[in-house]
Amino acid sequence: MSRRDFFRASGLVAAGALGGPVLLGGLKKAHAAAVVEPAWDSRFSVCDICFNKCGLIAHVEDGVVRKLDPNPKFLKSRGMLCARGNAGIAQVYDPDRLKHPLLRKGARGEGKWQRIPWDEAIDMAAQKMEETRRKYTSCGQLFSAGTDLHSQFVGRFAEVYGSFNVTSHESLCLVSGSRAFLDTFGEVPFADVLNSKYVMMVGANRFEALVTPDSIDLMTAIRENGCKLVTLDPRYTKTAALSHEWYPVRPGTDMAFMLALAHVIINEQLFDPRWIEEKTYGMEQLTEHVQQYTPGFASEQCGIPAEDITRMARELAAAAPAAMVYPGRRTSDYEDSTQIRRSFAIVNGLLGNWDKPGGLLAARQVGLKGVSYDAPWYDENQEDRIDAEKVPMMFEHEGSFLVTRDSVLADDPYPIRGWFIYKTNPMGTAPNRKKTMEMMNKMDFVTVVDIAMSDTAWMADLVLPSQSYLERTDPCSGLQGSVACACVVKRDPVIEPLYESKPLFEIMKGIAGKMDLGEYFDFTIEEYREKQTRDIPEALGVMDRDGVYYNPSKVYGIYDGRIYKTLSKKVELYNQRYEQMGLDPMPVYTPPVNPPKNQFRMVIGRNAMVTQTSTNNNALLHEMVPTNTLWLNTESARELGIADGELVEVTSPVGRQELKAEVTDKIRSDTVFMLSGFNTLSTMQHLSHGNGASINELLDDDYDVVTGNASMHTTFVTVTRKVA
Ligand SMILES: Nc1nc2c(c(=O)[nH]1)N[C@H]1C(S)=C(S)[C@@H](COP(=O)(O)OP(=O)(O)OC[C@H]3O[C@@H](n4cnc5c(=O)[nH]c(N)nc54)[C@H](O)[C@@H]3O)O[C@H]1N2
Ligand SMILES: Nc1nc2c(c(=O)[nH]1)N[C@H]1C(S)=C(S)[C@@H](COP(=O)(O)OP(=O)(O)OC[C@H]3O[C@@H](n4cnc5c(=O)[nH]c(N)nc54)[C@H](O)[C@@H]3O)O[C@H]1N2
Ligand code: SF4
Ligand SMILES: [Mo]
Numbered sequence: 001m002s003r004r005d006f007f008r009a010s011g012l013v014a015a016g017a018l019g020g021p022v023l024l025g026g027l028k029k030a031h032a033a034a035v036v037e038p039a040w041d042s043r044f045s046v047c048d049i050c051f052n053k054c055g056l057i058a059h060v061e062d063g064v065v066r067k068l069d070p071n072p073k074f075l076k077s078r079g080m081l082c083a084r085g086n087a088g089i090a091q092v093y094d095p096d097r098l099k100h101p102l103l104r105k106g107a108r109g110e111g112k113w114q115r116i117p118w119d120e121a122i123d124m125a126a127q128k129m130e131e132t133r134r135k136y137t138s139c140g141q142l143f144s145a146g147t148d149l150h151s152q153f154v155g156r157f158a159e160v161y162g163s164f165n166v167t168s169h170e171s172l173c174l175v176s177g178s179r180a181f182l183d184t185f186g187e188v189p190f191a192d193v194l195n196s197k198y199v200m201m202v203g204a205n206r207f208e209a210l211v212t213p214d215s216i217d218l219m220t221a222i223r224e225n226g227c228k229l230v231t232l233d234p235r236y237t238k239t240a241a242l243s244h245e246w247y248p249v250r251p252g253t254d255m256a257f258m259l260a261l262a263h264v265i266i267n268e269q270l271f272d273p274r275w276i277e278e279k280t281y282g283m284e285q286l287t288e289h290v291q292q293y294t295p296g297f298a299s300e301q302c303g304i305p306a307e308d309i310t311r312m313a314r315e316l317a318a319a320a321p322a323a324m325v326y327p328g329r330r331t332s333d334y335e336d337s338t339q340i341r342r343s344f345a346i347v348n349g350l351l352g353n354w355d356k357p358g359g360l361l362a363a364r365q366v367g368l369k370g371v372s373y374d375a376p377w378y379d380e381n382q383e384d385r386i387d388a389e390k391v392p393m394m395f396e397h398e399g400s401f402l403v404t405r406d407s408v409l410a411d412d413p414y415p416i417r418g419w420f421i422y423k424t425n426p427m428g429t430a431p432n433r434k435k436t437m438e439m440m441n442k443m444d445f446v447t448v449v450d451i452a453m454s455d456t457a458w459m460a461d462l463v464l465p466s467q468s469y470l471e472r473t474d475p476c477s478g479l480q481g482s483v484a485c486a487c488v489v490k491r492d493p494v495i496e497p498l499y500e501s502k503p504l505f506e507i508m509k510g511i512a513g514k515m516d517l518g519e520y521f522d523f524t525i526e527e528y529r530e531k532q533t534r535d536i537p538e539a540l541g542v543m544d545r546d547g548v549y550y551n552p553s554k555v556y557g558i559y560d561g562r563i564y565k566t567l568s569k570k571v572e573l574y575n576q577r578y579e580q581m582g583l584d585p586m587p588v589y590t591p592p593v594n595p596p597k598n599q600f601r602m603v604i605g606r607n608a609m610v611t612q613t614s615t616n617n618n619a620l621l622h623e624m625v626p627t628n629t630l631w632l633n634t635e636s637a638r639e640l641g642i643a644d645g646e647l648v649e650v651t652s653p654v655g656r657q658e659l660k661a662e663v664t665d666k667i668r669s670d671t672v673f674m675l676s677g678f679n680t681l682s683t684m685q686h687l688s689h690g691n692g693a694s695i696n697e698l699l700d701d702d703y704d705v706v707t708g709n710a711s712m713h714t715t716f717v718t719v720t721r722k723v724a
Contacts, residue, residue: 040066043494044547047085048469050611051147052212053479055547056081056088058470058494065089065470065495071547076481077212083609087620091468092498096617096684097451098465099499108441109459111683118500122507125420125462126514128445129161132418138162139382142404142416146424149474149491150504153521154422155397157508160520162378164385165416170398172429176709177331179393180341183575184349186565189360190482191326193218194225196358198316198323201231202254202344203333207238209606211329213484228319230312232257232304234603235631235673236666245308248668251601251713252334252592253302258325258343259589260298261313263290265350270317275352281566282574282586286346289586301591320351322358331704333603333713338393338706339587342575346587349571355559362558364486366478367536367551371528373520382414391708392581400708401430402701405439417444422504423466427455428613428677431699431712432654449504452617453684464507471497473525476532476539488539488549490529583706599716600636600672602652604695613677616688628675628692629662632719636670637663640719647722650693652715654700657693658722672717 040061047054047068055074059067068088070081101121106112116124132141142165145154151168158166170178178188193199193206194217206215221227222242231243232254240246249257265271266287276283295306295313316323325344331337353359387394387403394400408416419440427436433455440446440459448460457463474491481487509521533539539549563569567576579585595601609624610616616625630648632640642648644663649656650672657679667673678692700715 043492044071044543045470045494046149046474046489046491046547047081047088048148049084049088049091049615050210052077052210053149053477053489054081054085054212055489056085057547060494063495065092073546074548075213075485075550076479076487078216078484080212080216082210083624084611084615084618084621087615087618088470090618090620091451091615092470092495094452094617094619096453096686097468097498098453098457098463098501100465101500102463104461108461109437109681111458113463118502121462121464122510123514125447125464125507126511128447129418129420129511130515132444133162136415136417137381138378139165139386139414140416141165141418141420142167142386142408143420144168144401144424144426145422148423149477150472151422152475153505153508154420156373156520157512157517159375160373160512160517161515162376162381164382164388165399165404166397167399167401167404169424169429170395171400171402171708172332172710173330174332174709175395175398175400175707176337176704177328177341178395179338179707180331181327181345183393183566183577184342184345184572185354185360187363189327189354189362190480191324192358192361192483193221193227193324193326194483196221196227196319196322196324197225198228198319199230200312200316200325201229201233201239201243202249202257202325202328203232203331204326204328205233205237205239205605206326207242208608209329210608213481217482217484228315232302234668234671235605237605238608247302247304247308250301250303250592250668251603251671253298255336255340255343255587255589256293256298256301256591257304257309258340258347259290259293259587260295260309261316261325261347262286262343262350263293264295264310264313265317265347266290268314270314271350272320272352276350279352279354279564279571280349281568281570281572281576285574286586293589301589316347316351319358321353321356323351324348324353324359325351327360332710334592335702335705335711335714336587336590337704337709337711339584343587346573349573354571355556357556361482361555364480364553364555364558365551366480366486366488367539368476368478368488368532369534371531375520386412386414386416387708391703391705392583393706394708400703401426402703402710403708405430405435405701408439408442409435417442419443419446421446421456421460422449425450425454425456425613427459428680428694428696430701431696431710431715432701433694433696434654435701449507451501452614453682454613455681458680458682458684465499465501467493467497467501467503470494471501472503475525476529476543483555486551486553488533488536488543488551489547490540490543595670595716598640599718600670601713602695602698602715602717603671603673603713604676604699605673607675610675610677613680616677616680616691617685619687622687625675626691627660628678628695629660630693630719631667631673632661632663633667633669633671634663634665637661640721642719642721647724649720649722650698650717651720652698652700652717654715655697657695657697659693661719672719
């Protein structure tokens, strides 16, 4: 479908108006009327195509969203709405959206559904959860939720129902990085890239994997503020392209590089001795530890010339404290990811950039309050999460999806037979899809709440159509955007809900009502927001006026006179708690295994026009990224006799897929890459079903040994030309 046809199909025929001047319809009527009376109403909302939650203004005419524009008052995204945010309109009007509750008819995954009324669906979901509890205790029911302002109600429901088993996207994403920075500085930092003079970008791709305001601020920093950007990535990403220096690092060797930076900074005494003395713990041990990690050693490992490593260490130190190793976000890459990111944190510790301009920033308060409740106690229940204590330092509320999945498959230590899933797609985002399918098959009953027939919904028993972000009322959420802001946002509907879609809150409230848990959901979202904003009563009105509420607060120097939330109460170059737990108190480098001959390491990563698995069926974005390809280095392709555009078969220890090769110099010769979210099993996602290849079918399910975060850069694959 072309862009034009898409608008026609969704009734948005006034295509001319889409490119026209931005008029603040309902927002500034009096003012705008003097110029021209806008034909539409303008309403504030917050984008939900990825976790960033950029502020937007929706232009609505005759109950139809015509265009989404950025909210210029929304500082976190610097008044930007990215390509995906603009295309949000095609998500709401996607003809493939779920329209009614559907009950599985045929075998699981066969795609036979029966439409049922909502009251029957709610009754059934409640009855099945009661059954699960009776047979297997409350912990026999697993809950999973994606990132969203509404997701907290899944957690609330699980708690009052009595299950400890809740997973989020976080153990497929960032927990190892969070762990590492938390265990160094006592909290997870924000990066002040805007004011930085030197940013070392390692294992992150900020100009494609958008994080606001960092992506925009980094551009400003390098173009206007004289900041130097150095990128280490086995791929020539857009970030690499805009960097002053790019090194196609050998995958899995970042720790050797970081420890060599530390080696130079320490041995050449390039640190601020007062900072080290007053604020850090373990400099002596670190000094001894890094002696073995010379630039020469690191160079042999990572492939970056030793003299460049030495030079970069000196440059970083010279720019400090307005210099940083960028903390990154997704750290689901290796089995020692926590320790790899600890090495990033330690270099930042040596640079003394904590709580300073151009360095790492502490969290600010936005003034939003939690809404408390007393969950009932169930005597007949399990003692802990199913994944508890299977890795040493899991986050209690996030758990580990991969450890949970293995535990469910093994009934270890107890059975789980019910699964409730909201706005997350583990069939598409957890590595080793076959195992997730096995997990699905083990369940007595799976309920999925989504806006689309994702692969997870496809494997469920009951599928409930959710309201999209432009249709629903959401609670308030506090956001921090580096130096840009600490702010509060909420969502109000900009259009009437389409079809029979309902918000998650109403679904949870309905199910709770059938289960004697109604008292825990006996409120409206508006009442909930009032409780959240009880300390900042003006906030709701300000959000109605501006689409966002700012709570101005101190940005730097928050830690002046404050102690760090670590065991030593200082920045831990040497981690005492790790030592007590028998973990390496300082990162110890183990060289990664090289792929055997004729095999490649598969890595994952982002494209600016794709969000994980949730945008490949978006008609507008599909035009820009119509399929995925296998990035294969030119030299490797020549050796294998594979030409650009040829069909190849990719085989891993766990799966096999076919797709077209993209022969390119933008990737190392030992590494391959493909985008995620293609080749869905679900035939009800017409643009992604049977299109390209599923990377999750190929990725093996290793995980970080400290946190249980997935490690998705550890799979080796073979690539062969597909003979027609
Ligand atoms: N192969 C591979 N795996 C990955 C990644 C990768 O890049 N490649 N990335 C990893 C990372 S960093 C993360 S954060 C995780 C993310 O993992 P997920 O949380 O699974 O993220 P998405 O793939 O975006 O899936 C979101 C689901 O929510 C649905 N959805 C979207 N909007 C709404 C809504 O308004 N209401 C409801 N009810 N549903 C909605 C979408 O249809 C989709 O099914 O994946 C991880 N796994
Ligand atoms: N457009 C867009 N933006 C997004 C998202 C999206 O789906 N689309 N998702 C959001 C989410 S949930 C997240 S978590 C963030 C993720 O944002 P980032 O953390 O920046 O993650 P990735 O894009 O996965 O970037 C990881 C990069 O590491 C490279 N790499 C692989 N192996 C190695 C290695 O051993 N060493 C080094 N140095 N590099 C390596 C990969 O090639 C890849 O380019 O993006 C967010 N923003
Ligand atoms: S970065 Fe793009 S997709 Fe993500 S919230 Fe912002 S506008 Fe939406
Ligand atoms: Mo993520």
